[in-house]
Amino acid sequence: MTDYAPRTELATHRVENQPAALATRDLWASDTALRDAVAHAAPAWVGERLARLGQRLGQADIAEWADQANRYPPTLRAFDRYGQRLDEVAYHPAYHALMTLAIEGGWHAVAWEREHDGGHQAHVAGLYLLTQAEPGFCCPLTMTHAAMPVLRHLSADTSWQQRLRGCHYDPRALPAWHKSTNTFGMAMTEKQGGSDVRRNTTRAEPVEAPGSGAWYRLSGHKWFCSAPMSDAFLTLAQTDEGLSCFLAPRFTPDGERNAIELQRLKEKCGNHANASAEIEYRGAWAQLVGEPGRGVAAILEMVQQTRLDAATAPAGMMRQALSAAHAHVSGRAAFGARLVDQPLMQRVLADLALEAEASLWLAMRGARAMDRAATDAHEAALSRLLPALAKFWHNKRGPGFMAEAMECLGGIGYVEESPLARLYREAPVNSIWEGSGNVICLDVLRILARHPESIEALRQELTPARGVHPALDSALAELDTLLAAPAETQAAQARWLTQRMAQALQAALLLRQAPTAVAETFCATRLAAATPQYGVLPTAAPVAEILARLG
Template structure:
C-alpha cells in the first residue's frame, strides 16, 4: 500500500463542522406561547386537531414550501392552437400544500365548528402554523375563509357555495365548481386609478335581466391586483346603476363555458413565489350581485375584516418561524469558544425577539376571540372592530425589522435563499400593505373611536382589565386617555396613538396571562423606556434564559 495520500485526499480543503443540523420539529408541541393562548381564548377543545398539524408544519410542509417557492407559477394565456386559456399552472408542491391545509381545516375549521365557542381561535392557530411553512398558499386559504360572511349576505348563493367552501377536500381541477368536491374563493377590489379608494372603481355591472341582489350581471372593466387567479370564484366590486356593489364572479358560467375573465399578466412581486398575483380584465363576465345594490363596500368589508385579522396571524406566524430558526442556529453554532446562545449579547437579542413574538401572539389570539364572539356579544364585536385595526397596523409593521434581526443571528447564512429566512424577509412587508396599509388602519381606528363610543369603551376596558398589574401600564393607560382630547391634531398623531394602544393592549394581555417574568420584562422595556431602538436592548437583569427557553424549548 502506498504511503502517499490518495489523489482525492490531496485535494481536500476542509471538513464541514460547526453547522446547525437540519431542523425537523413539531411546530405545535414546541410552541408553549401559542398553546397557552389558544386555551386561554377558548379554543383548547381543538387541541387534538392542532396537534396533528404541528408535525406536518415542521416537517413535510416546510419542505414543500421550499419546493413550491423554487418553482414559480406559469401563466398559460393560450393553448398551442391559439385558443384562449387564461390559466395559471402551479407546481405539484403548491397543490400538496393546499391539499394538506384544506384537509386540516386551515380555511374552513371555524365554519365547520361555528356552533362551538372558540372555533375561530382554533382556526387562528392552524393559520398561524401554516404561515410558518409557506406564505403563498396562505393567500387563497385566507380569502376562502374570509369570504363566508359576505357571501352569506345572499342566502341562495351561500347555500350553493358553502358546502364546497367548507369541504375538507382540495380539488384543483379547472372545471365548473358545480362538478367539484371543494372550492376556493378569491377577491378583487383594487383598480389602477383608486387603490384603497375603491369608490373610484370604474368597472361597470350591466344587468342581464332583473335588477338587484342575487341577479346576474355582465361586468366590464379591470382589476389591478387579482390574487390566486385559479380560484373557483371571486368577490369583486363594480359600479351598478345604484352605485358600487359586490358581485360573485365564477371562473365558469352556468352553461360550463369559461367566464370572460382575461388574465393580462402575472405580477413580478416581492415576497413569496409559490402563489400568483395577476392583472385581469372583464369582457362581459357573468357575475351575481351579493347584498344590496350600492352597498358593495359594506358587504365586502365583512370579508376584509377577516383578511385583516389574517394579516395579523400571518405576520405573527412568520415572526415565530424566524425566531425558531434563530434559536435553533444559536444553540448549535459556536463562536469564540462558546455556543452563540451562551454569548450574553446574543442572549439579549434572542430573548428580546422571544418577548416580541409572544406579545404579538397573545394579541392575535385575543382578536381571534373577539371575532369568534362578535355574533353573540356586542361588546366583543365593538372591541374586535377597533382591535383588528390596531393589531393589523402594529403586528404587521413589526415583522420586517423582526425577521431581519433573526437573519442577523445567522449572519450570511440567513441571507441566502437556501434558508427560509430570506423568503420570510421578502414576504415580511406584504401584510402591512395588503387589505389596507398603515394609514388606512389608523383612520379606521379614529373612525371607531369617534363614531362608535362602544368601541372606545371596549378598548379601554380591555387595557384597564390589568390595572395595578404594573405601574408602567397604569401610567400609559392614563396618558392614552388624554391623547384623544386634542381633536385638531388627532389624525396626524394617529400612528403614534395606535402604536401606544397596541403596546398597552399587549401589556394588559401579558399581565393577565399570569407569567410575571414575561409581563414585567415587556412593561419595563416597551412602556417604561428601558429599551433601545433595536432588538437586543433589554436591561441586563431581564430573564434572558427563561424567555428563550419558553419560546422554543430544547
C-alpha cells in the first residue's frame, strides 16, 4: 500500500474588505429614537424594563435562534403512530426559546399589569425590540396580549384573564387550566368571506341554555388560524341571533382534545417561524363571549390592539434592516472609499432613518393614547383612529424599505445568511393581517362618519404644529379640504386621505419632539417634494446629524 503525502492547501485569495461579524449589540442603548420616544411620555419604569430587554436581544444566541426558527419551520402532526388524531404542531427548539424569553419577560401581558400606567407603551416598545429578534414568533404574543379586552366579557370566569397574565411558557398540549400561563390564537376568516366576516358560515349550537358564558358546539371551517398550538382561540360563528364571538379551548371541559382538526399548515411567502393553519370545527366545544349576535363588536376590541401591533412590527423591522445596512456599509469600501462615507449612500441611509423614526413615534403615540383612553376623552378618541392610520401607512412603506436596505448590502443581502431576505419576505404580512389596505381605509371612513370626535382629536394633535413648517401647513390645508369633502369623494380618495393623515401626524410629532434635522427633513421629503424613491434628499439636508442618531 502506497503512502501519499497530505495535500498542501494553496489559498487562491485573501478574505478582505468584508464587514466584521456582528458583535453583541445593545438594541436599547444604540437606539436614540426609541429612548427619546419612551422618555417623552412613558413612566420611568418602562425605560428600565426595556433596557434589560434590549441588552438581551442584542446577544449572538438570539440571532442564531431566529435563523434556526426560520430554517426549520413548524410541521404538522395530525396523527400519532396508531392513527389517533393529535392535531399538534411541532416547532424547532429555537422557537420555544424565543417564546420563553418573551413570556417570562411578561411582554404579552405588560399592558394589563400596568394598565393606565404606561403598560401599552411598554408593550409596543417591547414588541418593537422583539420584532428585531424575529418577527414571526411575535404573532402569538400579539394575539395573547390582544385577547384581554375580549376575555373581560367572560365576567363570571376570570381564570382566563389570570392565566393570560402568567409568565411561564409551557408549550405542551395540556388543558389550559393545567397551566399557569395561557396563550391565545385567532380563527376568524373563512374561504367565502375573508375580511367580510359577516359572510361566515360556521355554526354554533348551544349545549344547553344559550347565552353569554354558555357552552356551544361549533361546526365549520376556518381558512386561517394563527398560532394553532395556542391554548385557546377566539373565533366567530353564527347563532340564531347572528354572528357571535366564542372562546374555543384546545381541550374540552372534560379534559379531552377538542374537535378542532388541523387540516394543513399554510406554506407562506414569509413568516416561516410562525404556523398558520386551516382548521375544521367538528362539534368543537366553545364558550360564548359577550352577547349573542354581538360578535363583531366584541372582536373589534381585540382588533384595535392587534392593529397597533401590526403597525409597530414594521417599525421594528425597519430598524433591524437599517441597522444591518448601516453595519455593512460601515465596514466595506468601494471605488476608493468606505461606502458609509459616500454621499449617495449617506443619503439613502439618512432617508431610511427618517422613515424608521417617524414610524416609531407614531406607534408610540398610539400606545400612549391607549394608556390614557380610560380617563381622557381626547386620548380615547385618538385610540380609535391612530392604530388604523399607522397600520396602513407603516406597512405601505415597509416592503420598499426592506428592498432598499437589502440593496445597500448588494448580493450578500439577497442570500439567506443575511436577515434582509427574511425581512423582505416578512414585510407584506402585517399589511394583510387584521385588514388589508382597502379594509383599513374603509374603517377610517367609518370612524369619520361615526366618531367625529376622533377627527377633532386629530385636529387638536396637529394644531400645535401649524405654522412651524410650510410643507406641513400646505399638507394640513389639503387635509382640511379632504375632510370637508362629500362622502363620495372621500370614498374614492380614502387611501390618499389615510396616507395624508398618517404623514401629517408623523410630521407634527417629529416637529414637536424630535431634533430639528430629523423633523424638517422629513417634512421636506414627505410633504413637499415627495418621491417614492429612498435617498432623494435636499442638497443642504443635514445628513450627518441624521446619521449620528443611528448609534
